Amino acid sequence: MTNKSVARQLKLTGDLVELTGGNPFRARAYASGARAVERLDEPVAELVRGGELVGVQGVGKGLAAEITEFVETGVMGVTESLLQSLPPGLPEVMRVKGLGVKKVRALWQEAGVTSIEDLEAAAVAGRLEALPGFGAKTVANILAAVEQLKTYRGKAHLRDAATEALAVRDRLREAGIRCDLAGAIRRQCNVVDCADLVAAAAPETVAAALDGAPADPLSDVADVAATDARVEGTLPLGLPLTVWTAGDDAYGTALWTRTGPHAHVAAFTAAHGAPAAHADEDGVYRAVGLHPIPAPLRDDPAWLAAAADPIPELVRTGDLRGTIHNHTTASDGAHTLREMCDAARDRGLEYFGVCDHSRSLQIAHGLSIEELDDQIGAVRQLNADYSAEGADFRVFAGSEVDILADGTMDFPDEVLARLDLVVASVHTGFNMTEAQATARIVRAVSNPHVDVLGHPTGRLLLRREGYPLDHEAVLDACAEHGVAVELNASPWRLDVDWSFVRAARQRGVLVSINPDAHSTDGLDATPWGVASAQKGGLTAEGSLTSKSAAELAAWLEARRP
Numbered sequence: 001m002t003n004k005s006v007a008r009q010l011k012l013t014g015d016l017v018e019l020t021g022g023n024p025f026r027a028r029a030y031a032s033g034a035r036a037v038e039r040l041d042e043p044v045a046e047l048v049r050g051g052e053l054v055g056v057q058g059v060g061k062g063l064a065a066e067i068t069e070f071v072e073t074g075v076m077g078v079t080e081s082l083l084q085s086l087p088p089g090l091p092e093v094m095r096v097k098g099l100g101v102k103k104v105r106a107l108w109q110e111a112g113v114t115s116i117e118d119l120e121a122a123a124v125a126g127r128l129e130a131l132p133g134f135g136a137k138t139v140a141n142i143l144a145a146v147e148q149l150k151t152y153r154g155k156a157h158l159r160d161a162a163t164e165a166l167a168v169r170d171r172l173r174e175a176g177i178r179c180d181l182a183g184a185i186r187r188q189c190n191v192v193d194c195a196d197l198v199a200a201a202a203p204e205t206v207a208a209a210l211d212g213a214p215a216d217p218l219s220d221v222a223d224v225a226a227t228d229a230r231v232e233g234t235l236p237l238g239l240p241l242t243v244w245t246a247g248d249d250a251y252g253t254a255l256w257t258r259t260g261p262h263a264h265v266a267a268f269t270a271a272h273g274a275p276a277a278h279a280d281e282d283g284v285y286r287a288v289g290l291h292p293i294p295a296p297l298r299d300d301p302a303w304l305a306a307a308a309d310p311i312p313e314l315v316r317t318g319d320l321r322g323t324i325h326n327h328t329t330a331s332d333g334a335h336t337l338r339e340m341c342d343a344a345r346d347r348g349l350e351y352f353g354v355c356d357h358s359r360s361l362q363i364a365h366g367l368s369i370e371e372l373d374d375q376i377g378a379v380r381q382l383n384a385d386y387s388a389e390g391a392d393f394r395v396f397a398g399s400e401v402d403i404l405a406d407g408t409m410d411f412p413d414e415v416l417a418r419l420d421l422v423v424a425s426v427h428t429g430f431n432m433t434e435a436q437a438t439a440r441i442v443r444a445v446s447n448p449h450v451d452v453l454g455h456p457t458g459r460l461l462l463r464r465e466g467y468p469l470d471h472e473a474v475l476d477a478c479a480e481h482g483v484a485v486e487l488n489a490s491p492w493r494l495d496v497d498w499s500f501v502r503a504a505r506q507r508g509v510l511v512s513i514n515p516d517a518h519s520t521d522g523l524d525a526t527p528w529g530v531a532s533a534q535k536g537g538l539t540a541e542g543s544l545t546s547k548s549a550a551e552l553a554a555w556l557e558a559r560r561p
Helices: 003-019 024-039 044-049 061-073 077-084 101-111 116-124 136-152 158-174 203-210 248-259 262-272 282-286 295-299 302-306 337-346 369-388 434-445 471-481 498-506 520-535 549-559
Strands: 179-182 195-199 222-226 230-234 240-245 322-326 351-354 394-402 421-425 484-488 511-514
Touching (some): 003 024, 003 061, 003 101, 024 061, 044 061, 061 077, 101 116, 158 179, 158 195, 158 203, 158 240, 158 520, 195 248, 203 222, 203 230, 248 282, 262 295, 262 302, 295 520, 322 337, 322 511, 322 520, 322 549, 337 351, 337 369, 434 471, 471 484, 484 498, 484 520, 498 520, 511 520
Parallel strands (some): 195 240, 322 351, 351 394, 394 421, 484 511
Antiparallel strands (some): 179 195, 222 230, 230 240
16 A cells, blocks of 8 residues: 555545535545655555554544555545445546536536536536636536546456456366456456456356355456356456356367457458367467467557567566666655665566656656755665675666656756666646657657656556657657667556557667556556567567666666767
8 A cells, every 4th residue: 555545545535525515624634634645754554554643744543543444454434435425426527637626516516417428418508608617618628528538438457457357267267167368358458348268168167156255356256147158247347257168179269269359360360261179279370380479469460470480589577677767755656765676676676776756846746956966875875785785786876857848858967967867758748739749759868868768658548648649750769869768567557558669679779668666566567567568579688677787787878978
């Protein structure tokens, strides 16, 4: 449980108090508590375990009890009660971009809006413009935001969907049933809207195994129903689940068919005919003289032609030797530099790059030049400490430097020159045309001190579309200046998208898979970045963070002006 997630829960609770017309002092107390938790230097979970939370300024006895409940159970009872008191669709209205709590309450109380469908209908009918603060431009923005939010409905991040689907798979395997993931989850798509599995058993046998209360709540399938060739149900997330059934002799062909996508199956069938029954999936390809195509690659039609030759071995999580884009309590992280580095060592990594935010990003407590210099000194001391302890581990002093509106960097070149590495990212001013965004980023990667372009489009999956970008032009600039492009492994980002990894590979642009960790458990996001990189066909040779500490140091040194 990170400080950020606790602060987010407190802020939500304060918003709900305000939305329901509760005591404004109570709403402010939650907001104050959220800010207090965000400012903590130590993890809130440790303060809970030590009984020290009440001593934090801005956190009283009652709030401390509610935070403790949330840390220990993942649920805050007061939040759930407030949600239950609202019309079911109103929390979704709160997610519409541009609507604060006061506006949502006005929409609810004065216009009868209790869902985004109500909101859309009121906007189209012209009823919103009569409300204070709802001019024509605001209404137009609301309609655009509602349309985008509707496209996200019924979809889930790969991490969340895969976690539940794997729990169901394991439940069936424990029942003695051969079972594997299929569909979009097996193809490692960034976002999915359903879960598919294939099982070698009769539908009735599968249904019986899924009935009853499971030991693992993640595998709790609701509305289980068996038909002639499948079992259907609903995952805890709400995603529809289908378990396709097949006999052992045709299991491989069924797995191939149900993994898809349809375009891959159709193209294969058009070229080679419908596959015969195969017990294992590789047999589908080998029977027509092709090398097996890993499931993540099948959304890219180019691999069907390439499969006449062996498919290159894709990068694996175990190939990554370190991580170079991470945050600490110096900016908006939850753990100290030493804690983050020790956590990286515990995970078998041999280096860690600290890249706290730069000075202009005040919302994330960006470092001033003086604070950055202090951190550089702390990194040098920590490296000396590790050496004295006999630890074969290296810390790189870096910064995630904001790319300003004109494409210049947030720190002057003489400051950047003092760093081991520089990750350049856009965090503000997203309202750009494609030409503006492309020019801004091309200028940034042309700076000789920039080593990695961070989360290139700024997208947040199922929350915010990235700014428009000419990826080809940006990757051309990265190739020209030897800059690596990040594949941000946060399951909420997975940016740059897998579909541009091949273009990066073709240009010789290294891809840096980084968790963008803001806490020690954030380091565990790395496999989701690897999954997306595999989907783009990345090999270990094309991965910057697959270099050893010495190789990375040499690469960075060779780039210095």
